[in-house]
Amino acid sequence: MFKRIISRLDVKNGILVKGINLEGLRNLGDPNYFAKKYYDDLIDEIHFQDVVASLYNRNALTKIIEKNSKSIFVNVSVGGGIRSIKDADELLRIGVDKITINTAGVENPNFLRELVKIYGSSTISVNIETIKLSDNYEVMIEAGREKTGLNLYHWVEELQQIGIGEIIITKINDEGKNKGFDINFYKSLRNKIDVPLIAHGGAGSKENILELFKETNIDGVSISSIFHYKYMVKDNNSNTIGTNYFLKSYDEKSTSGIFIKDLKKYLANNKIKIRI
Amino acid sequence: MKKKPNIGIIDTGTSNLRSVDYALKEYNVNVLHISSYEDFSNNIDGIIVPGIGSYPVVMKKMRDKGLAEIVLNQISTNKPSMFICVGMQILFSKSHEFGETKGLDIFKGEVKKIVTYPKKIVPVIGWNKVLLKKKCPLLNDNSNFCYYFTHSYFVKTEEENIISTTAKYGSLEYCSSISHKNIFAFQFHPEKSGKDGLKIYKNFINLI
Numbered sequence: 285m286f287k288r289i290i291s292r293l294d295v296k297n298g299i300l301v302k303g304i305n306l307e308g309l310r311n312l313g314d315p316n317y318f319a320k321k322y323y324d325d326l327i328d329e330i331h332f333q334d335v336v337a338s339l340y341n342r343n344a345l346t347k348i349i350e351k352n353s354k355s356i357f358v359n360v361s362v363g364g365g366i367r368s369i370k371d372a373d374e375l376l377r378i379g380v381d382k383i384t385i386n387t388a389g390v391e392n393p394n395f396l397r398e399l400v401k402i403y404g405s406s407t408i409s410v411n412i413e414t415i416k417l418s419d420n421y422e423v424m425i426e427a428g429r430e431k432t433g434l435n436l437y438h439w440v441e442e443l444q445q446i447g448i449g450e451i452i453i454t455k456i457n458d459e460g461k462n463k464g465f466d467i468n469f470y471k472s473l474r475n476k477i478d479v480p481l482i483a484h485g486g487a488g489s490k491e492n493i494l495e496l497f498k499e500t501n502i503d504g505v506s507i508s509s510i511f512h513y514k515y516m517v518k519d520n521n522s523n524t525i526g527t528n529y530f531l532k533s534y535d536e537k538s539t540s541g542i543f544i545k546d547l548k549k550y551l552a553n554n555k556i557k558i559r560i
Numbered sequence: 561m562k563k564k565p566n567i568g569i570i571d572t573g574t575s576n577l578r579s580v581d582y583a584l585k586e587y588n589v590n591v592l593h594i595s596s597y598e599d600f601s602n603n604i605d606g607i608i609v610p611g612i613g614s615y616p617v618v619m620k621k622m623r624d625k626g627l628a629e630i631v632l633n634q635i636s637t638n639k640p641s642m643f644i645c646v647g648m649q650i651l652f653s654k655s656h657e658f659g660e661t662k663g664l665d666i667f668k669g670e671v672k673k674i675v676t677y678p679k680k681i682v683p684v685i686g687w688n689k690v691l692l693k694k695k696c697p698l699l700n701d702n703s704n705f706c707y708y709f710t711h712s713y714f715v716k717t718e719e720e721n722i723i724s725t726t727a728k729y730g731s732l733e734y735c736s737s738i739s740h741k742n743i744f745a746f747q748f749h750p751e752k753s754g755k756d757g758l759k760i761y762k763n764f765i766n767l768i
Contacts, residue, residue, distance in 0.1 A: 285729065286687045286706075326754070328687060354582050359708055359752045376612065379578040381710070381752060401658065403574055404614040404646070406683035406710040449683045449712070480685045503681060559687045559706055 286559040288328040288504030298344035323356040325544040337365025353379025386411045387425040400447040409450035454485040462488030470500040490550045497556045514541030565768040568604040571595040573621045574613030583751040597626025605768045611645025615657040640767045648745035669717030676730030683712040696724035696739035698763040707748035
């Protein structure tokens with residue numbers, strides 16, 4: 285099996301956005317533009333995350349996914365605001381392959397059981413957002429805004445009993461800061477998780493990602509900023525993307541970020557099993 | 561001029577039907593969705609049973625809606641049929657996913673939970689190489705033999721002559737595709753395997 289490089293696209297009102305610690309969102313452009321570029325550059329999977337999950341936003345996201353499915357032939361996951369079998373069914377019917385749940389699963393674990401029973405384990409993943417509070421990791425919901433009192437390690441154990449097929453873990457303290465992953469944190473999780481484990485939040489450089497794969501035996505990494513910033517193009521047409529101060533002021537000569545092919549080559553050269 | 565082929569996708573209720581639909585539409589074909597026996601017509605040139613869904617749920621739909629009958633009829637003709645993931649698994653005698661469920665029993669074998677020694681991560685999700693065991697007309701121009709898998713169960717069969725590729729996962733080497741007469745089946749998802757995956761659809765259409 286190859287390690288997976290997953291691109292995560294946070295979408296708000298039809299626009300690709302990116303925040304820091306899951307807050308302070310910046311507009312980056314058309315999600316379909318980025319997804320197509322990533323597909324052409326051999327991304328292993330694409331994850332769309334609906335960051336507001338309002339009805340208006342869901343309709344915008346549906347259009348993006350429908351357009352995406354027509355030209356992109358890799359696995360697509362969608363998360364954010366999925367609360368019923370009907371929600372899951374609608375997404376799977378427009379070309380989504382994997383359903384990612386957070387809030388609705390914490391509030392009602394039976395919903396997760398039901399999803400697994402209908403669609404099978406490998407179609408259902410859970411996205412955990414956690415925050416370190418003194419010496420305890422607490423599970424957060426509603427895109428990292430609300431506490432649950434639920435201990436991360438207890439939740440991880442319960443999810444595996446339920447039969448969840450994959451666990452994505454975002455450590456909110458590190459998210460969007462591009463300062464690297466908390467290696468010991470993911471190492472301790474790996475020892476407790478026998479289903480695929482994906483790390484999200486913190487990738488700042490190719491060295492960070494190499495370190496993560498070398499040290500933790502994790503199955504994949506979910507990356508947003510460092511791809512988005514590399515592939516972003518300056519767009520002066522503010523009508524197409526709403527308020528986009530950041531985009532207009534973006535300096536194309538900026539060297540931040542990395543191309544997917546370059547990252548993959550680097551990892552493969554460093555003996556990580558990567559599809560190139 | 562050659563007529564545009566009609567491809568029927570069996571709607572199992574839980575599948576990623578749309579992804580298969582779009583993969584087919586990369587080529588010049590008509591695509592029809594078949595939700596029940598009544599939707600089937602003789603001018604369908606080839607059928608596809610897509611993946612996703614648990615075995616008991618998919619088999620129930622196949623039987624209740626007369627979809628199993630369509631599959632059995634179709635493979636008794638000389639028209640090609642393609643089966644993906646759980647679609648491949650239902651061709652076998654039975655499965656152990658959520659209790660025991662009888663399959664279509666076209667091939668002898670059982671669908672069992674993936675277990676490896678030492679223990680490895682299950683479900684299997686991601687890209688893996690396949691090993692060619694015999695020629696398959698749908699795989700003949702693929703270069704990397706690397707495809708996208710997502711499953712917790714695998715096919716264990718004594719009918720080794722039908723296996724066109726295997727895949728290795730830890731200590732386990734299992735059947736990852738089948739090529740037998742007009743039946744082509746894949747444990748992996750060609751519609752999720754990039755350009756090499758699309759070639760499988762192209763080759764399937766070319767058989768018509």
